[in-house]
Amino acid sequence: MNATITLATARRIMSQLRNDRRTVALMVLVPTLVIVLLYYVMDDQRSFAAWAPVLLCVFPFLVMFLVTSIGTLRERTSGTLERLMASPLAQLDLLLGYGLAFGVMACLQVALALTVSLTWLDMRLAGSLWPLVLVSLLNALLGTALGLLCSAFARTEFQAVQFMPVVMIPQILLGGILVPRDQMATVLEWVSNVLPMSYAIEAMKLAVMGADLNGDFWRDVAVVAGSILLALGLGAATLRRRTP
Amino acid sequence: MMSSNDPAISVRDLRVTRGAREVLHGVSFQVPRGQITGLLGPSGCGKTTLIRAIVGVQIVAGGQVTVLGEPAGSPDLRRTIGYSTQNPAIYRDLSVQENLRYFAAVLGAPRSDVDRVLEEVGLTEHRRQLGGTLSGGQLSRASLAVSLLGSPELLLLDEPTVGLDPVLRKELWTLFSGLADRGVTLVVSSHVMDEAARCQRLLILRDGDILADDSPEALRSRTGTMDLEEAFLRLIEERLAA
Numbered sequence: 345m346n347a348t349i350t351l352a353t354a355r356r357i358m359s360q361l362r363n364d365r366r367t368v369a370l371m372v373l374v375p376t377l378v379i380v381l382l383y384y385v386m387d388d389q390r391s392f393a394a395w396a397p398v399l400l401c402v403f404p405f406l407v408m409f410l411v412t413s414i415g416t417l418r419e420r421t422s423g424t425l426e427r428l429m430a431s432p433l434a435q436l437d438l439l440l441g442y443g444l445a446f447g448v449m450a451c452l453q454v455a456l457a458l459t460v461s462l463t464w465l466d467m468r469l470a471g472s473l474w475p476l477v478l479v480s481l482l483n484a485l486l487g488t489a490l491g492l493l494c495s496a497f498a499r500t501e502f503q504a505v506q507f508m509p510v511v512m513i514p515q516i517l518l519g520g521i522l523v524p525r526d527q528m529a530t531v532l533e534w535v536s537n538v539l540p541m542s543y544a545i546e547a548m549k550l551a552v553m554g555a556d557l558n559g560d561f562w563r564d565v566a567v568v569a570g571s572i573l574l575a576l577g578l579g580a581a582t583l584r585r586r587t588p
Numbered sequence: 589m590m591s592s593n594d595p596a597i598s599v600r601d602l603r604v605t606r607g608a609r610e611v612l613h614g615v616s617f618q619v620p621r622g623q624i625t626g627l628l629g630p631s632g633c634g635k636t637t638l639i640r641a642i643v644g645v646q647i648v649a650g651g652q653v654t655v656l657g658e659p660a661g662s663p664d665l666r667r668t669i670g671y672s673t674q675n676p677a678i679y680r681d682l683s684v685q686e687n688l689r690y691f692a693a694v695l696g697a698p699r700s701d702v703d704r705v706l707e708e709v710g711l712t713e714h715r716r717q718l719g720g721t722l723s724g725g726q727l728s729r730a731s732l733a734v735s736l737l738g739s740p741e742l743l744l745l746d747e748p749t750v751g752l753d754p755v756l757r758k759e760l761w762t763l764f765s766g767l768a769d770r771g772v773t774l775v776v777s778s779h780v781m782d783e784a785a786r787c788q789r790l791l792i793l794r795d796g797d798i799l800a801d802d803s804p805e806a807l808r809s810r811t812g813t814m815d816l817e818e819a820f821l822r823l824i825e826e827r828l829a830a
Contacts, residue, residue, distance in 0.1 A: 348696075353690075356682070356686070359690075422678075422680070423673045423675050424677045424679060427671065427677040427734065428694065430643050432663070432695065585661065586661065587647065588607075
């Protein structure tokens, strides 16, 4: 690992984004627009208050998952990955470069969504703001890490995009949004227990409710952070210097 | 340290399989330093696989590949080898200059290298253009420029002149000769026989075997023809008759 190379990689990915303004606009605006849509669909402050934090969880994850898996797949198919694997760049330099660049994007995304939610949409925040931002960012990084990992199993863009519902929908269904986790069938609850999104959603709810940020919150944060490291490690293992 | 008389590349009994098919059937050869070695043969004969094995990005089934005194793929070699893939490995959504700056940072090459290699491949006036808007020939020159960053000791170029007009092709071969004169070792693959005449040494590959490993002059006299294309055909006939 080499900090210069990691930073150069993050800067390179930012330049790629700068040259693709429409993607940046979609990444930053779509979550906010959907939250606004949700506000008017619910038309009821209480249901909205329950759902908004969930969207703040899901969106950074979803968008980062998609852009990262497509981005790495493009590196594989364009031959730039092979060029990098023949260079002094370490696998983690590349992964952290993606994580950093998309982490910045996630910040913008969350900042806009939160600003609009807290002002225009009267979302009430009982506690302070930083736990919310922390959890959103962790979710974005989790999306990045899982996107990198899944892209290793996709040969084409079609396959890469199909991984999104595979990874996403079970986590949303089992994440305690539709049915509280302790009311699920035992097997499903076990599955739910090993999905990182369950912890992210719980942490987000605690952050929005302004509950005392006690052991539960930090346990959830630790689980999500651990999942990020695990996915990054596995992702790094799938980037081979030698290929068939 | 190795002496300058040692070969730049030494390959022994290299076998590579891709899927169920054996692509290279135990090839052995050496590449001398400071020369241009042409790697010739029809499409699909194993040129790219051989170059990838020398770079150290190919999984090999057997044999030894030694590059500049180290086993192929050693971390020390990653700064000393320049590698240009057959398909231009360039970010299409970055300008030529942004591409070069990034790879220069990865290789630890000085920033001034960017202007130098732009000049060398004749892309200075296109440096601000996005990769995706370049023509095929410009794209492959941009990819070639990346491999020249950091002044590598060994350059492995997979079909660097495909799709270029004769003037540009001549300019690039002049560049290659200049590099060889400065002591750089080049391995250049091509399926165009007329490029062979510009190499000091030729490796002719067919169906995963080495058909010939000689200088262009020696090949011409051995096969009794001035035309290398014809020489290639005679080598195949010779092999089939044997």
